[in-house]
Amino acid sequence: MAKRTLNKDQGACVECTACAGQCRFGALSIARPGFTVRLDVSKCTECGRCVDACGYRALGLAAGALERAGAA
């Protein structure tokens, strides 16, 4: 399986936090008290649930560094 990386487009994100509600692995969480979305890609399992949940197309799973280097 090619390694993919979860990307967050900060310009597109409105910090609604809907994505965090779909993440079961702690990769996306709510940073309080600012109520912004915190991303920890090391915990991401590439399930893609957050990508579906984002109404603003601010999240995407793109080819990661290993795949781009042809090593995956």
Next chain:
Amino acid sequence: MTKTYEEINEKIGKGKAVVVTAEEMIDVVRDRGVAAAAREVDVVTTGTFGPMCSSGAVLNIGHTTPRMKIQRARLNGVEAYSGLAAVDLYLGATQLRDGDPRNDAFPGRFEYGGGHVIEALVRGEGVELVAESYGTDCYPRRKLETTLRLQDLRDAVLVNPRNAYQNYNVAVNAHGGREIYTYLGVLRPGLANATFCSAGQLSPLLNDPRYRTIGIGTRIFLGGGVGYVTFAGTQHDPHVPRTAGGVPTGGAGTLMVTGDLKGMSADFLRGVSMVGYGTSLAVGIGVPIPILDEELALSTAVSDAELVAPVIDYSRDYPENHPTPLAHVTYADLRAGSIEVLGRRVPSVSLSSYALAREIAATLKAWIGAGRFSLGRPVEPLPGARAQEGGAS
């Protein structure tokens, strides 16, 4: 101690008005008391940002040469209603682009719709217009294909029939055997998650629950520009049961709002694609509330701990139109991240942006503080609640 709109506007004009956000007002009343807060604070600003499907724009493209009476029109492939005068169009936020597969391959992606076209216009991007007509003696043209930008339009007015709901449902999936895809997001079966969509203690109508100052003619922050409350929104219902403090315990009042699209910003008007559901437009709204007396000082100090919302099952009860609440929960619990429903702890997240709601309230505070935004006295109040319901006037 009471104040008038005129006195407050005079202070705004002199740059001497004391303006705080609805969040800050909670601390002011707690620390200083209601009477002092009513004396010292002139205006409380509110804010909300979230998908508001009943939104759209009236666009007048200007007359063509030769003239044309548009019968059908599409903007970037999205149909705009043209059953108006010759070159007036109404572009609705939830209208889908032609050829969208909808939910044929479930759940649909709904990549592009009217809300996205409105966002593109506000960003200054070119939008492709394709229009057709049957031709008349006075409007002979039958076909038009052109690229429009916001500045090319003769008029572009955001006209949203129902925005800024006063409170709203918390959605769960209690009975479904699979994930469901709703306008309140993706809901997993077995009460696995809950979603809500209100700014709670920052929300405009929750800070003026009896519509004493928010009425027809109120000047507001709308989509990053200036707008107005033009009427009660569709489905406005002031008779929803209320708390002892007079705050509705479910969806109640709504606002119809209007403003010049040319003065707005894509930071506060965003197209939305909801998987399995459709498209929408996320709208930023902020309403200033003049502190005319102690009652308004008290109502604008309401906190999330005092505000409750109904938990509704969207797998069966809502679609069957029997939305009996499974529970009522506070916005404090919702915001903290979990609620109790039918004896279970259910994680909760917001679909509206509290961060942007704060930014809107702070921006409106800055505008008023700088003397560039005065308060509009309503020319008519919104329909109000009956006196017997929760003590509302």
